[in-house]
Amino acid sequence: xxxxxxxxxxxxxxxxxxxxxxxxxxxxxxxxxxxxxxxxxxxxxxxxxxxxxxxxxxxxxxxxxxxxxxxxxxxxxxxxxxxxxxxxxxxxxxxxxxxxxxxxxxxxxxxxxxxxxxxxxxxxxxxxxxxxxxxxxxxxxxxxxxxxxxxxxxxxxxxxxxxxxxxxxxxxxxxxxxxxxxxxxxxxxxxxxxxxxxxxxxxxxxxxxxxxxxxxxxxxxxxxxxxxxxxxxxxxxxxxxxxxxxxxxxxxxxxxxxxxxxx
Amino acid sequence: xxxxxxxxxxxxxxxxxxxxxxxxxxxxxxxxxxxxxxxxxxxxxxxxxxxxxxxxxxxxxxxxxxxxxxxxxxxxxxxxxxxxxxxxxxxxxxxxxxxxxxxxxxxxxxxxxxxxxxxxxxxxxxxxxxxxxxxxxxxxxxxxxxxxxxxxxxxxxxxxxxxxxxxxxxxxxxxxxxxxxxxxxxxxxxxxxxxxxxxxxxxxxxxxxxxxxxxxxxxxxxxxxxxxxxxxxxxxxxxxxxxxxxxxxxxxxxxxxxxxxxxxxxxxxxxxxxxxxxxxxxxxxxxxxxxxxxxxxxxxxxxxxxxxxxxxxxxxxxxxxxxxxxxxxxxxxxxxxxxxxxxxxxxxxxxxxxxxxxxxxxxxxxxxxxxxxxxxxxxxxxxxxxxxxxxxxxxxxxxxxxxxxxxxxxxxxxxxxxxxxxxxxxxxxxxxxxxxxxxxx
Ligand code: SF4
Ligand code: SF4
Numbered sequence: 001x002x003x004x005x006x007x008x009x010x011x012x013x014x015x016x017x018x019x020x021x022x023x024x025x026x027x028x029x030x031x032x033x034x035x036x037x038x039x040x041x042x043x044x045x046x047x048x049x050x051x052x053x054x055x056x057x058x059x060x061x062x063x064x065x066x067x068x069x070x071x072x073x074x075x076x077x078x079x080x081x082x083x084x085x086x087x088x089x090x091x092x093x094x095x096x097x098x099x100x101x102x103x104x105x106x107x108x109x110x111x112x113x114x115x116x117x118x119x120x121x122x123x124x125x126x127x128x129x130x131x132x133x134x135x136x137x138x139x140x141x142x143x144x145x146x147x148x149x150x151x152x153x154x155x156x157x158x159x160x161x162x163x164x165x166x167x168x169x170x171x172x173x174x175x176x177x178x179x180x181x182x183x184x185x186x187x188x189x190x191x192x193x194x195x196x197x198x199x200x201x202x203x204x205x206x207x208x209x210x211x212x213x214x215x216x217x218x219x220x221x222x223x224x225x226x227x228x229x230x231x232x233x234x235x236x237x238x239x240x241x242x243x244x245x246x247x248x249x250x251x252x253x254x255x256x257x258x259x260x261x262x263x
Numbered sequence: 264x265x266x267x268x269x270x271x272x273x274x275x276x277x278x279x280x281x282x283x284x285x286x287x288x289x290x291x292x293x294x295x296x297x298x299x300x301x302x303x304x305x306x307x308x309x310x311x312x313x314x315x316x317x318x319x320x321x322x323x324x325x326x327x328x329x330x331x332x333x334x335x336x337x338x339x340x341x342x343x344x345x346x347x348x349x350x351x352x353x354x355x356x357x358x359x360x361x362x363x364x365x366x367x368x369x370x371x372x373x374x375x376x377x378x379x380x381x382x383x384x385x386x387x388x389x390x391x392x393x394x395x396x397x398x399x400x401x402x403x404x405x406x407x408x409x410x411x412x413x414x415x416x417x418x419x420x421x422x423x424x425x426x427x428x429x430x431x432x433x434x435x436x437x438x439x440x441x442x443x444x445x446x447x448x449x450x451x452x453x454x455x456x457x458x459x460x461x462x463x464x465x466x467x468x469x470x471x472x473x474x475x476x477x478x479x480x481x482x483x484x485x486x487x488x489x490x491x492x493x494x495x496x497x498x499x500x501x502x503x504x505x506x507x508x509x510x511x512x513x514x515x516x517x518x519x520x521x522x523x524x525x526x527x528x529x530x531x532x533x534x535x536x537x538x539x540x541x542x543x544x545x546x547x548x549x550x551x552x553x554x555x556x557x558x559x560x561x562x563x564x565x566x567x568x569x570x571x572x573x574x575x576x577x578x579x580x581x582x583x584x585x586x587x588x589x590x591x592x593x594x595x596x597x598x599x600x601x602x603x604x605x606x607x608x609x610x611x612x613x614x615x616x617x618x619x620x621x622x623x624x625x626x627x628x629x630x631x632x633x634x635x636x637x638x639x640x641x642x643x644x645x646x647x648x649x650x651x652x653x654x655x656x657x658x659x660x661x662x663x664x665x666x667x668x669x670x671x672x673x674x675x676x677x678x679x680x681x682x683x684x685x686x687x688x689x690x691x692x693x694x695x696x697x698x699x700x701x702x703x704x
Pocket of ligand 1: 592
């Protein structure tokens with residue numbers, strides 16, 4: 001594993017007269033949440049390994065506004081959107097990879113009408129592309145033969161119909177990929193979306209993440225693979241609820257790739 | 264002669280009553296805000312063919328889909344037979360098309376009979392599933408009262424309709440074989456319809472001719488009366504979906520499900536801060552209202568959605584919040600919207616064409632904030648809906664109303680908003696620290 005990550009910011013690149021091929025949009029969770037930062041670094045390791053010229057915005061990045069919009073605060077959303085768009089357009093960004101399906105969805109679907117037009121991919125799509133282009137060779141490593149169940153993030157799956165990219169990437173690891181009863185278009189939410197991450201649940205019989213983690217654990221997996229930092233938090237808590245954290249790990253697809261290949 | 268007059272009167276009255284009520288529904292739908300959906304006609308047409316006509320989304324649950332298909336196909340195909348019934352009814356003929364259409368006539372009626380048998384089986388299965396097996400999604404609290412009665416009534420009507428068809432055709436078969444039918448005798452000894460040629464003699468074979476004439480007439484009149492009753496009941500029932508599924512799928516959202524609409528009312532206020540040259544998109548003198556408080560704040564498409572809802576509960580049974588016992592039910596969102604719209608419509612009827620404020624609204628009196636705040640915006644309900652209804656769009660409009668007009672978001676969300684406003688992140692971190700992860704180990 002290489003110790004030093006090379007993470008240039010857009011400002012640094014510009015100062016050196018360079019233009020990156022792709023902008024890595026880290027997102028709030030990926031920037032601030034301790035667990036999610038590990039996912040961010042796994043994505044960086046992959047990018048460093050294949051030698052893609054990329055940059056991050058660093059302190060110039062700001063929340064896409066997704067949680068505000070889903071919570072009904074359109075003012076706050078558009079304030080964030082216009083601020084981000086003016087920075088992205090200022091740097092003449094063309095292509096963006098995101099570490100989070102919520103950022104992915106907002107940048108891809110809601111920014112264009114407000115003046116921000118970019119090619120946006122989720123990190124699992126980028127990894128798939130790199131593998132298909134032969135730029136990234138992957139092996140199963142420690143995950144070889146392990147049982148992995150993949151949880152579809154709503155904002156990657158149903159919201160944007162991306163079901164295959166993460167699965168194809170996981171399958172490259174020579175693992176036994178299994179499906180939960182509710183998967184793909186029928187997948188059940190982890191419970192975080194729609195700004196639920198930031199509030200207590202309404203009164204009911206159960207927490208959504210416990211329902212979903214329980215369903216994943218029925219498959220008796222070694223790993224629950226996710227593609228979203230919020231799903232990651234929810235599923236990790238759900239697995240803890242069942243005291244299964246020793247047996248079943250919750251890992252992002254990027255972490256699977258980076259760990260298996262010792263990047 | 265008398266029967267032709269009675270029939271014509273029934274036909275005219277039945278059609279007129281339906282038209283009056285259909286126009287009311289159209290008026291109610293158009294109470295919604297205007298939006299223009301004129302793009303991508305060919306894709307829209309294709310969606311309608313696949314989803315409404317082809318019932319594509321039903322087949323994610325194959326068994327109910329198949330049973331539903333039997334009833335639907337029987338319903339559609341039976342309408343062809345109706346042409347003859349109406350012609351016979353008005354002109355006083357009996358099976359007027361049989362002679363001229365010959366073998367094709369026998370084939371069509373036979374086909375209708377087979378579908379009717381399948382529909383009969385499906386009807387019994389549906390009644391059993393709803394009332395005896397008590398399938399969870401068909402027994403949620405929002406179905407208590409009229410909706411449950413509505414569903415069973417329609418199934419009962421379907422049941423009776425099939426009985427009438429076989430009374431009519433079965434008795435006629437026996438009469439025909441005795442040379443006593445009012446149908447023109449072609450000297451073939453049997454009407455030759457696939458089911459009734461066996462069923463008729465089995466049930467009615469030993470009955471005297473005058474009795475059979477009565478049974479045949481009861482079947483004929485019962486059949487047509489059922490069709491008119493059904494037609495006129497539609498505007499009051501969830502079964503309106505058999506008509507509205509077509510326009511509703513034609514006008515469905517073709518964009519990615521994650522793409523929520525941007526409010527131009529907000530853009531007009533926010534954008535000038537970033538772009539002084541910006542020209543407002545909306546009329547600056549028009550009153551601005553954010554989100555939706557009542558049904559008239561929704562678009563006509565959202566109101567069409569409400570009238571198209573089949574109350575099948577596929578949305579609710581896939582809703583993560585409902586599954587885990589929360590109050591939110593996307594089906595209830597749609598039913599409430601329709602109920603409130605009906606109430607507004609009746610208010611307008613009563614007050615000679617203008618709505619007189621009744622102090623009520625969709626948000627608050629029908630749908631509570633508790634329901635609205637539970638939503639994960641996960642799109643499972645939208646994905647599941649067999650007629651492409653979007654309950655989430657209404658939920659979002661109501662949320663916007665709560666936040667932007669009533670400032671009544673849950674306290675934790677207000678905390679998230681202020682973090683976002685001050686720090687550019689939903690948590691309390693300094694924006695200057697956003698890049699710190701780069702150097703941490
Ligand atoms: S979008 Fe909301 S209402 Fe629809 S299924 Fe998901 S949580 Fe339920
Ligand atoms: S909204 Fe759609 S899925 Fe839900 S009850 Fe109505 S028709 Fe069924």
